[in-house]
Amino acid sequence: SSVGDCSLALAGLRYVVSQADPCYTRPFFKDVESEARENEDELSKADSECNEGLIFNSDKIQPVDFEYKEGREYILSHFIKEGSYGEVHSAQDVNTGHRFAAKKVNYLFFSEEVGAWSTLRSPRITELFGVVREGPNVVLLMEEKSGSLGQLIMKRGRLPEDLSLHYQSQVLAALEYLIKKKVAHLDIKADNVLLSEDGRDTFLCDFGHAEKLDNQGQNLKGTETHMAPEIVKGEHRGAKADVWSSCCMLLHMLNGCQPWTRYYTCRLYLKIANEPPPIGEIPPDCSPLTAEVLKAGLQKDPVKRSSASQLKEKTDRALKEVGGLTSSVQGPYTEPLYVP
Numbered sequence: 001s002s003v004g005d006c007s008l009a010l011a012g013l014r015y016v017v018s019q020a021d022p023c024y025t026r027p028f029f030k031d032v033e034s035e036a037r038e039n040e041d042e043l044s045k046a047d048s049e050c051n052e053g054l055i056f057n058s059d060k061i062q063p064v065d066f067e068y069k070e071g072r073e074y075i076l077s078h079f080i081k082e083g084s085y086g087e088v089h090s091a092q093d094v095n096t097g098h099r100f101a102a103k104k105v106n107y108l109f110f111s112e113e114v115g116a117w118s119t120l121r122s123p124r125i126t127e128l129f130g131v132v133r134e135g136p137n138v139v140l141l142m143e144e145k146s147g148s149l150g151q152l153i154m155k156r157g158r159l160p161e162d163l164s165l166h167y168q169s170q171v172l173a174a175l176e177y178l179i180k181k182k183v184a185h186l187d188i189k190a191d192n193v194l195l196s197e198d199g200r201d202t203f204l205c206d207f208g209h210a211e212k213l214d215n216q217g218q219n220l221k222g223t224e225t226h227m228a229p230e231i232v233k234g235e236h237r238g239a240k241a242d243v244w245s246s247c248c249m250l251l252h253m254l255n256g257c258q259p260w261t262r263y264y265t266c267r268l269y270l271k272i273a274n275e276p277p278p279i280g281e282i283p284p285d286c287s288p289l290t291a292e293v294l295k296a297g298l299q300k301d302p303v304k305r306s307s308a309s310q311l312k313e314k315t316d317r318a319l320k321e322v323g324g325l326t327s328s329v330q331g332p333y334t335e336p337l338y339v340p
């Protein structure tokens with residue numbers, strides 16, 4: 001179908017594009033993208049009434065007369081944060097009243113995120129409600145959560161060891177699931193781990209840097225301080241990179257600051273590639289098994305590095321050794337070991 005005359009009947013998962021067979025998810029989006037690349041001008045005058053999209057969870061997000069537009073079927077409210085490739089706002093569906101988070105990205109940057117995320121169903125991963133095109137942009141709609149682990153660390157400085165291990169274990173459970181689904185997240189960090197109201201459950205979000213593991217992308221993605229050596233060296237990327245990043249996140253929780261930042265202000269790629277792993281940043285007051293978790297997850301050679309499952313077992317043992325989760329989520333501010 002040509003970009004110009006796309007008219008989509010949004011009915012749950014199915015929609016029909018003019019001149020095309022009842023369509024599928026990815027190839028259709030691919031067509032739009034590749035066609036857009038060919039005739040940029042066609043897209044640049046992107047007819048604003050073009051509002052095709054895909055709704056995965058229609059009891060929360062309800063198109064009206066096959067359309068779902070900002071300011072009509074849903075209202076944007078406050079800005080939440082800068083997500084990958086776009087701003088995240090809180091939003092509300094006018095008909096259902098359901099609140100959700102909405103990230104507006106340029107159409108060139110959405111298909112990997114939707115492709116990787118839309119196949120995922122896990123209690124440890126935020127649900128993607130749908131994706132809707134609005135002119136030259138695409139809006140990703142996700143269930144909203146009360147806040148992120150990044151915000152909790154900002155508020156509390158260092159987190160208690162038991163709470164840090166509890167969160168680490170849940171993120172590793174998410175990684176175990178991602179490996180089964182052959183998806184690498186590639187931007188594991190506290191800002192992309194959302195918390196339940198009571199702060200006891202975590203939900204991984206933002207698959208803007210995610211990749212299907214069968215095609216090994218080479219371009220560098222993710223947040224520098226959490227990048228695994230093989231990623232900065234552009235080597236074969238895979239699930240083990242997420243394990244490394246989860247241990248950088250564990251250091252962030254335990255120390256109240258991200259690894260490497262206390263020693264380096266320059267671009268970290270070379271440091272991460274050439275320096276030993278940041279096991280010198282393991283806090284002296286943590287239990288031996290917690291140190292074990294970090295040493296096993298911060299092996300520079302991905303082959304030697306623990307898998308998510310192996311590291312989850314070690315994390316659960318460390319949590320047991322410190323007496324299980326007894327700390328409350330909200331608590332006193334503890335000065336970070338190093339204030340960047």
Ligand SMILES: Oc1ccc(F)cc1Nc1nc(-c2ccncc2)cs1
Pocket residue numbers: 080081082083084088089100101102103140141142143144145146147148191192194205206207208
């Ligand atoms: O990749 C996305 C696709 C759709 C979205 F709506 C959001 C994101 N990305 C992020 N959302 C958040 C966040 C959301 C809600 N509350 C606190 C933080 C942090 S990163």
